[in-house]
Amino acid sequence: MTQVQSAFGSSSRVPGIAAFNQPILLSGTTWRRRYQLSLVATDSVLILLVLALNMAASTAGASSGAGHLALGGAVAAGWMTAMSLARSRDARVVGTGAGEYKKVVRASVGTFAATAVLAVVLDLEHFRGMLVLALPAGTLLLLSGRWMWRRWLLHQSLLGHYLSKVVVVGRPADVRYVASQLARKSGPAYTVVGAVYEGKASPAALHAGDRLVPVVSGLRKIKDFVAQTGADAVIVAGPLQKGSSYIRELGWRLEESSTELVLASALTNVAGPRITMRPVEGLPLMHVELPHFTGGRHVLKRVMDIVVSVLALGVLAPLFLLLTLAIRHDTPGPAFFVQERAGKDSAVFRMFKFRSMVTTAEDELELLKEHDEGHGVLFKIRDDPRVTRTGRIIRKYSLDELPQLWNVLRGDMSLVGPRPPLVSEVSAYEEHTHRRLLIKPGLTGLWQVSGRSDLDWDESVRLDLWYVENWSVMGDLIILWRTFKVVLRPVGAY
Incomplete structure (x- = not known):
């Protein structure tokens, strides 16, 4: 029998649910x-x-x-x-x-x-x-x-209105991941109102963003739990030990209350837009189309890179001059910083940026290793003492990245793509992470519009792999528009 954890007592009813959920109007x-x-x-x-x-x-x-x-x-x-x-x-x-x-x-x-x-x-x-x-x-x-x-x-x-209320079901780790992703990125779509763990689990509540939602253990009382939470949908977060036959039966039981059944597959983390369902005599097959790394779309992408970079370099020339004077006046040294980065197929190129640190920054790196917040692969640190006064301003608004328009024009980079990695980073990549290098790195990308330095390493890799295999011209235009908004309202820039 499905039991609510200790915070709700031993009853299968959930009397404390109201304490966890704010009233949500006009749902479903x-x-x-x-x-x-x-x-x-x-x-x-x-x-x-x-x-x-x-x-x-x-x-x-x-x-x-x-x-x-x-x-x-x-x-x-x-x-x-x-x-x-x-x-x-x-x-x-x-x-x-x-x-x-x-x-x-x-x-x-x-x-x-x-x-x-x-x-x-x-x-x-x-x-x-x-x-x-x-x-x-x-x-x-x-x-x-x-x-x-x-x-x-x-x-x-x-305000809690116009959201579909969902209960997330699955193994604890899968449930926590799906609940956190929905809270962070679903936008005006879903709100998690409860979770059901397969098997035994001790937590009585789960953090879904800044909200606490009730948790129950066992799968036999999902239908009752859905009714008590008023959920419009049940999301199955990954594979269940009971297998596909249980998911089919769960769908049948949920039909009576017009509750939707949604399956979250780890495969969609990378191959989302390339997935299509193709039924064969009643057998639903999930078909994953092969990604394309050459062809007409890539030619169009290159044309867009050339046109936009030429126009941008012309329009931004006065700003380049002002930033050059400001950087040279702030601290001695060159206005531009040149660094070797790994591009498409691991080809090394020289990437240009406005200098935002003192000229001895590379020599002082070893002294700051113990404060690294980048989980060993990518060095990151808040309030980096090497950053200059002007550097903090241009970093906040990503103005230090503007010289990379020259790299875009040269063909080393693209306007949109994965983050350009250091050569030393590439040597530490896991095997699948090398897929980030199948296309040119970008001046901006999903990493730029999704939190920048606030992202952890795994999330940054996941976003880059998704982009590499699923990019489109329309998607690039949307990312460029979102980049413009992020620059005006900086998040995760340090």
Whole structure:
């Protein structure tokens, strides 16, 4: 019989649950339906608005205004249909950011292509203006609308509203990892309200972010525990000793209360976007597509690197001059710091940075080894005494990284990629960690927008491996945008 641990007594009921959970309103299917209807309304208004303005401009003085109006209505209907077919309002992606934005862009590009074919086939000269103005402008408006709704949803989630309440089930280590990840990174999606450990375990409560949630041992009373916590979903955190047959039976039992069953696989830590389910005669197969480290996407990535780095170096030239003067005035020595780093396929290159430390920093490194906070692989220390006054400022806002735009232009680095490691770090890598070197290191990356120096080594490696195998041009653009926000509001920079 499933028993609640000592803090709740020996009863299978959980009388103390209310003490652990703040009241959460409009959770589960209720808020999702309302939120999806709000998205439909917003998308419809924005699409109709941009098309109406375009039609008003393109039909001014034309005799075929009624025909253009009908075609505009058809485009609006097609655009809304494309948004639905792309599942841009699916409960699994709303509020997630990158995934939601990608679906909006794909639906808009599909509409753009269909409209282009229609304009060519029907020889609609005035209608072609829609391709140049209305669809790009509409796409930006739709993305802006989703961004504003996401900001509102994030604010509501901080108040405890509009969240799906979940119970996490599995081995203690797996449960703790999944609960911590959900608390840190799920955004306006999930809140953990309880945990069920497989087997016997002593803790009566679990930290999920800054909240304490109740814990029970054993799997036989999951259904009752879910009912008591009011959970909308059960997340199975990794493999269970009872095997897949138990998970299937658990899904059947949860159906009665319309509670979702979610499986968390360690495989998704690296191969997430490349995973697809392919049923074969009732047998669900998880297919993992091979990552691609060459090809057209990488050519496009290189083109984007060249264009952006050239423009940035030109625009930022005055800032480079000011920083050079400030660094030289603060402490004697050169304004630039040059260091050997390991690039793609372990090729060594000279990386440029603005100098943020005293010129004797490398010689003083050994004296600070005992204060290392980087777990032996990557040297990190808060309040490093070698950092200069100007260095603290430029480090805080990542201005010391700007000269790496020259490395990007040269082809040593990319705008977005894994963190460029020291040559000495690479020699200490575990075998799988070398996969970070399958593509060029980046001026910024997931490590930059996820906490920078606050990340531990394992989390930094996990983020880099995920990026190496799953990057996309759209994902790079989103990371660049997030980098801009992080620079304005620095976190983990020291």
